[in-house]
Amino acid sequence: MRELKIAPSILAADFANLGASVAEVANIVDMLHIDVMDGHFVPNLTIGMPVIAALRRVTDLPFDCHLMTTNAIEYLAALAEAGATHVTVHAEVYQDPTPVVAIATELGLTVGIAINPITPPEAIAPFVEDVTMLLVMSVEPGFGGQTFMEAVLPKVETLRKLVDSQGLGTDIEIDGGISPANTRRVWDAGANVLVAGSAVFAADDPVAAVMKMRAAIA
Ligand code: DX5
Numbered sequence: 164m165r166e167l168k169i170a171p172s173i174l175a176a177d178f179a180n181l182g183a184s185v186a187e188v189a190n191i192v193d194m195l196h197i198d199v200m201d202g203h204f205v206p207n208l209t210i211g212m213p214v215i216a217a218l219r220r221v222t223d224l225p226f227d228c229h230l231m232t233t234n235a236i237e238y239l240a241a242l243a244e245a246g247a248t249h250v251t252v253h254a255e256v257y258q259d260p261t262p263v264v265a266i267a268t269e270l271g272l273t274v275g276i277a278i279n280p281i282t283p284p285e286a287i288a289p290f291v292e293d294v295t296m297l298l299v300m301s302v303e304p305g306f307g308g309q310t311f312m313e314a315v316l317p318k319v320e321t322l323r324k325l326v327d328s329q330g331l332g333t334d335i336e337i338d339g340g341i342s343p344a345n346t347r348r349v350w351d352a353g354a355n356v357l358v359a360g361s362a363v364f365a366a367d368d369p370v371a372a373v374m375k376m377r378a379a380i381a
């Protein structure tokens with residue numbers, strides 16, 4: 164039985180009131196999605212260890228750290244130390260994530276692999292058994308607030324078939340432009356971890372936005 168998990172992306176939260184923004188939704192979400200960007204893999208800079216450590220002091224939620232960085236492997240220990248529980252690295256950087264998985268597992272982190280809109284699911288198919296999450300980007304990584312790319316849904320379907328046919332419990336996450344309006348479609352395609360930044364934190368009522376997403380698949 165597939166479980167819906169909501170992962171609000173704090174990139175869209177009010178950084179001057181981050182603790183309060185997280186506290187508002189903490190009881191109704193499954194994890195926090197934390198976008199770590201390095202200005203190299205993507206043309207933007209966002210969040211690093213000090214913010215992760217500060218958030219760890221105010222919540223026990225799992226931290227789903229999406230590493231949009233060219234040298235993620237060098238920061239795994241610092242991320243674990245700061246309070247990360249999961250790291251997702253990009254297949255465009257790590258064609259073979261085995262070394263990342265080895266180090267991260269040693270540190271007590273679970274690992275996911277992400278594919279950009281242009282990257283085919285075949286790039287990560289050989290590694291589905293080695294990771295706990297597959298992330299399909301539904302926008303070009305780098306910025307929140309972009310328009311959902313419907314064209315990635317066949318990749319989600321392919322990965323869902325692969326995971327289910329092998330009897331694996333691997334999560335399939337989708338990230339970019341997710342909102343109550345497309346929740347049902349991405350769920351039906353096979354995603355079960357839904358990242359939503361703007362749709363939650365830029366909403367007038369973030370709690371209602373999360374509840375709408377849950378209701379969409381009920
Ligand atoms: C984009 C990030 C996303 C982003 C999602 O590179 O990976 O997690 O925060 O934001 P929305 O939901 O606004 O598209």
Ligand code: ZN
Pocket residue numbers: 172196197198229338358
């Ligand atoms: Zn992300």
